[in-house]
Amino acid sequence: MKEFTITPDPKATALSESLGGVDQNGTAVVLPVVVERPLTLFLNRQEIVTMMTIGDYPDYLALGYLLNQNMLQMEDEVTGIDYDDDLGVVVVRTERETDFEEKLKKKTQTSGCAQGTVFGDVMEKFGDIILDPEAVLKTSWIYALSRKINQQPSLYLEAGAIHGCVLCEEDRPLVYMEDVGRHNAIDKIAGYMWRHGISSKAKIFYTTGRLTSEMVIKTVQMQIPIVISRSGFTAWGVDLARQANLTLVGRAKGKRFVCLSGVERLVFDIDPATVPEESSKHQRKAAR
Template sequence: MTSLPPDGFLVKPDPDGIDTTEHIVGLDQLGEVQTQCVIEEHPLTIFLNNREIVTLMTIRDYPEMLSVGYLVNQQMLKDCDIITDIEYDAEIDVCVVRTHQTTAYEHRLKRKVLTSGCGMGTLFGDIMDTLSVPDQINAQTLAASAIIRALKTIKDTPSLYQKAGSIHACVVCHADQPLIYMEDVGRHNALDKIAGYIHLHKPDIPAPYLYTTGRLTSEMVIKSLSMNIPVVISRSGATHWAIKLAKQYGQTLITRARGKRFQVLSCPERLIFDLPAQGSAS
């Protein structure tokens, strides 16, 4: 497994990062002046070579990873495509990903499907044609107690959500250790940042699983399957189509994960239920 820093994270939020939050003044229910911290939201236009692909609303951390991860998860950038440069211009909010040779992506632009990712997620119709069961999808077990410990570590880690709210998180974990922790205004953007980090740095993470604060839609399931992730956990719920896809491809979906409780909606055989019953001694 990839060597870890002392706190166990490969990437984690930087609540004090530049251009991620702003202070505004408002009035409370008594009409008294109050100051609060809010998330800064900016457009990011992604280019692949000389072709404009999409404009996303995002925060300004890890734009390069978001751009690469978006292209990877849309299958517009393959492992065989050699990235020669990633140019990010903060003044005009543009990121250009350049490859050694032109990629075969033009036809995908004709089959774009708008999805439910807070109004900004997109998938291309032919992704479903190439989706297959990930290599390690059937080779993993995960203890419920490890999930609970990982979620507590995530909750206790300083984040933009703790500072300002109005933001989603996605975290790749191994056993009880969170490893890659990304935040953004949309959960799909946070997941794309993780995909970008993995594509660029190729960390060795055995038996990974994913936690997200947002709901599990078909888009989130498809992206996580494409990323070879067998278990996906949400603090929120899941759509019916997401559950059907997870069952079809052998992925474990866990929802309503809060405190020491969660609900398993598909493939429970992957879990080791080692938590004491409610009311039992720990």
């Protein structure tokens, strides 16, 4: 795949709107503000969840969510995806009959932005997944990915208050998705990978958001062995990453990063002193 097969469109009128206010000096300002809207997901005839989302790629979001919740299997045949923008509803239809009434009773709200939701038995396959032990992460790739992704026009840079997730291979960013919740952005990538038959082998997952338990679980579910974040960690996220042998790199800004799990995959092939500091523009946006 070439670099940036999918990229954010910060100028898309449906994803943000301009709102007026005043700054700390009382000066009138107009800022782009991200729009969020509810999207209710049905699997066949069963209502699964209502998510807050920016509204782009509802088909990938729906597929990825169901895959990462173990409600949709890799071998399932999807017979249709119907989306109604006016109603804010997306319906995924499968050849296999589905019934998740018991699973839906075991619902947990996560620390994700816009209230992520997982279901009680989402860990049922976690311990059985073996991540590629041959995968490596060159430190030069970390710096190259951070630079390329941070320079790509996005809602994250334009308006803040949003998270970006990027599927990568070596030093090449491939698929860049954004949403108000990082869990939605990673689900969009999972749906895209499934729909287009993209293997997780040798892939890297990059996110602007925190490395929480939910993000680790979803990355392992997708069988991606390496994750890089601009942000920090939670203790449970690190613990789960260590259990799964997931390489977990956080606080990746400028020439700095920290690896708290899967250190054996790191290949130190560049002197950090030769890496330029991150521009103040990206530092300001990251703080939003």
